[in-house]
Amino acid sequence: MTELTLYHNDMSVCSAKVRMTLAEKALEWESVHLDLRAGDAQAPEYVALNPNQVVPTLLHGGRLVPESTVICEYLDDVRPDPPLRGADPHARAQMRLWTKRLDEGAHAAAGMLSLCVAFREQHLDRDPDALRRYLAAMVDAARRERIAQALEFAMDAPGFAPALARWQAIVADMDAALARGRWLAGEACTLADIAYAPYLARLEHLGLDDMVRARPRVAEWWLRLAARPAFQEGVTRWFNPAYLALFERQRERARAHARRVLGGDR
Ligand SMILES: N[C@@H](CCC(=O)N[C@@H](CS)C(=O)NCC(=O)O)C(=O)O
Structure with missing residues (x-):
């Protein structure tokens, strides 16, 4: 190769x-x-x-x-082996619907959550001129706006609650999909499951994973996914200790805030 x-x-x-x-x-x-x-x-x-x-x-x-x-x-x-796109056209369509959803807003929502809970601290620790230059050079205006909101309002940013609700809806849909099959797009692990693995890890790191724990099917799928050697190799092995420490510092406050935002229905 x-x-x-x-x-x-x-x-x-x-x-x-x-x-x-x-x-x-x-x-x-x-x-x-x-x-x-x-x-x-x-x-x-x-x-x-x-x-x-x-x-x-x-x-x-x-x-x-x-x-x-x-x-x-x-x-x-x-490298078609092992295949990761699903066994038949319908499974492949399901797989793509999941990955499309990440690209059409769920990734940005996860970015908003990460910024409001944790990453804002890193930006606030930066030299203000370097931060200004970084924001000014950014080509993605929506990303710049997310950072600006997070810097000013943290978890009270207008975009925080909708981002959390978006992920709550995703987890509810995962639950429904997992009632139909062992993996998100059917009976085999596909790029759909792999695509969501780092986001589930992020929800956990941020203390925003009550919504996962509240759904036994999703919680069990997540355990199975995280137990794959490729998760260890591609995700866990790369975790940056400084980020883990930051998440740890923010986690319980974020969990409490998320509970208030989502009310009883997590
Ligand atoms: N649609 C892109 C999104 C990539 C993206 O947003 N990457 C983030 C990290 S997950 C990034 O590079 N951010 C630049 C920065 O933080 O300066 C993809 O799926 O590759």
Whole structure:
């Protein structure tokens, strides 16, 4: 296999799902790690590879593949064994509906939750001029707005409760899907399950996982997913201790806040 290089970040959920896919397929790859807080994704050399200033980006045989969902399907094309897209057209459609949902707002909502609970602290610790430059250079205005809201209002940001409600609805739909099959898109683990694995880990890290624990089918699926060796290899092994310590400091306050926001219905 021609050499694979992944531009990624240790705690990036989008990077983690690609790393887990690489691990499921036992693919060798070369790591180029970017420090997002240091603005590495905005450096001209990286913007030449990914004009959206985001990780991950895959380089394969001199050709670039951006966008985590696209990268995961690409990897399933270049190394079809084991197959991760579902056994039949309907399972493949289900799989894509799940990954599409992440790309159409759920990822941004998870970003909002992460920022409001934890990442704002990292931004507030930065040199104010460096933070201003980072925000000014950002090409994604919606991301800039999420950061601005989180910096000003933390968990009282207008976008926090809708983001939490969005994830609550996702978990409810996961419960319904798992009543029909062992995995999100049927009887086999697919890119749908893999795509959500880092987000479930993030909900847990942030103390926003009551909604998962309240649904035994989802909780059991999550345990099964996290027990896969590829989860350890692609996700857990990369956890950054400084981020884990930050999550730990914020977790119980976030859990209490989420309980107030969601009321009795978690
Ligand atoms: N749609 C993109 C989203 C990628 C994305 O948002 N990546 C985040 C990390 S998970 C990032 O690079 N953020 C840049 C930053 O924080 O400066 C994908 O799926 O690859």
